[in-house]
Amino acid sequence: MTIKAPDAFSGGAGKTPTFEESAKASLADAQLRRNLGKATRTIREKRKVAVEEMPDWEKLREAGRALKTRVMRHLDEYLLQLEESVTKAGGQVHWARDAEEANRIIAGIAKSHDAREVVKVKSIATDETKLNEYLESEGIQAIETDLAELIIQLAGETSSHILVPAIHKNRAEIREIFLRELDVDDLPDDPAALTEAARRHLREKFLKAKVGISGANFAVAETGTVCVVESEGNGRMCTTVPPVLVTLMGVEKIIPAWQDFEVFMQLLPRSSTAERMNPYTSFWTGVSGEDGGIHDGPQEFHLVLLDNGRTDVLADEVGRQSLNCIRCSACLNVCPVYERTGGHAYNSVYPGPIGAILTPQLVGIGKPGPDSLPYASSLCGACYEVCPVKINIPEVLIHLRGKVVRHKQDGDGLRPKLDPENVAMQAMAKTFSDVRLYEASQKLAWIGQWPLARSGAIHRLPGRLAGWTSVRDLKPVPEQSFRQWWKSNREES
């Protein structure tokens, strides 16, 4: 399924569909349901094994949480420290207030090297800023080199998972895309053959590119070291082969010191891919030497620090824990909602439970599409249970629902007050605030339901409540409430 609607970060976010609108289409896609169910179940079971063999997992989670919380509390200081360290190591630091500014800086660097083609390692931050589209408008083609990112780029789609962008596709579908888009005659659908086709296509791109673009998993304030965690080695190629490297990084990706990797390099691979050790972990500090000898790695390094709403998230005491996310995607894989709707229903580069709290905060409350995301959860809490840095996602979801409702209620005019949900909630709040009203309404419900409940079960509800009876009966209200039973059996006996 190709998503044509603008996502939450597309600028015209007012037109972004709501989760429930988009979920309808995903839920009806049998192939998607099958692909997602199989993939999430597999990775969920593997993660469980990888985590349960760790005797100190809970301590690691707590350490991860504590470190990230400290970073957020002192972000201003750590950012300045990082700028100093990177500069000292020969890199250049750029500050970008928003997507537009970040894109302009990056395009400017590419243009100054006459690059018409740039290679990219998978980066959600650049998806957030819509860098590829911006570069294209400036005449520069961005080539995604992560296998899954390449697949969806060739398919003209968007990512549906933080870690496994093409999780919604199976082998047969990927083969079709490669046959159509890559210069190959015939291709079996086994993984090795598919990977080989992508590898041949990409090698050429790596060798030609003057500029590589990456995101960052971590940046060490103390040393200025930037780190990318990946599984294929294509990221390593991107960050070492081209002479110029540009990294776009959200300001929240900082860790204080080298030794903190001890915690995150255990938490991240086990949570994300269920691996004990990550296959390709690249670290670089500034640029390689300046002595004119043979170098590994880029001679020019730019670090672009992106705000784009992050400091607003930081200002919210409950919501700021969302910034602790290390993008492992464990919450997506355990989420019963995500498993059934897939990532595209979230209309954001950040899908799943973490996306449901991150997206509306980054773009701001008050837009119907993103405002629907905190409601895309049954509050089952499976996400919080697996989060390696203990982000209390259900708590933030509830907090954001409060913000969404208050934003609506405090708006101008009568419309928010006349909204049927608001009217019903106000009426119920009033009823529950007065025990006599409450008791009277119990009786009224029993009397009032007779047109609906004549056969012993309610098969059809009116209006907005009809969603319930589409697949479920509703139990009618019994004649005697508990409190009436109590009155006649305990108080009067």
Next chain:
Amino acid sequence: MRVGLFITCFNDTLFPQTGVATVRLLERLGHEVDFPAEQTCCGQMHFNTGYQREALPLVRRFVRVFKEYEAVVAPSGSCVGMVRELYPMAAKLAGDDMLAGEVEELAPRVFELSEFLVKKLGVTDVGAYYPHRVTYHPTCHSLRMIGVGDAPLELLRAVRGMDLIELPEAEECCGFGGTFAIKNADTSAAMLSDKIRHALDTDAEVVTAGDNSCLMHIGGGLTRGRTGVETVHLAEILASEATEDGR
């Protein structure tokens, strides 16, 4: 022990038999049960849907009604979760330090029925008899929010005459989620279909749980499909005795 029964508005109005069972069970175990009639709703639906200013008077009411009790017991993991885990957030939102203090003092004395029996009283065999084939669905809030653990299963294993069958993918949400089932009815339905498929796979006659809200959701799907499988609250199974007629 004198126990304050927190019936929950949902059980009071829709599932009175669960409340009756809870009273009979606790009395059978030798406890004095009191039902403060001033109680209404804990405010969970309002709070979790975002109507948090509206929930606040209900939070205050709950604290006022129950603060004198040594133990407050409810046949609902979800409503207990609201009090224990979200009342502090509500008090903070209101900026009311006094309320926050009262909540902090009261919350540890509020128990879900199965955890009250197993963890607080140390009872697992309540003398129940229930000659049926039963499967147990651990509800999300009892499992992950208040952490009742295996308490319901320990109680069920001690029930005489009962065949307890493990539910596949038991810990996955049934898709209820309060207003989620209305707002995201399609996604909720997809979750419910899987829960029902797993329940039917067990060949059980009865699906039980510690929350009637989830059971109403699962039961609504079971009766719509005319599956012939019933939903019965844990309290009702535990209150059943051999001398009574069946359950």
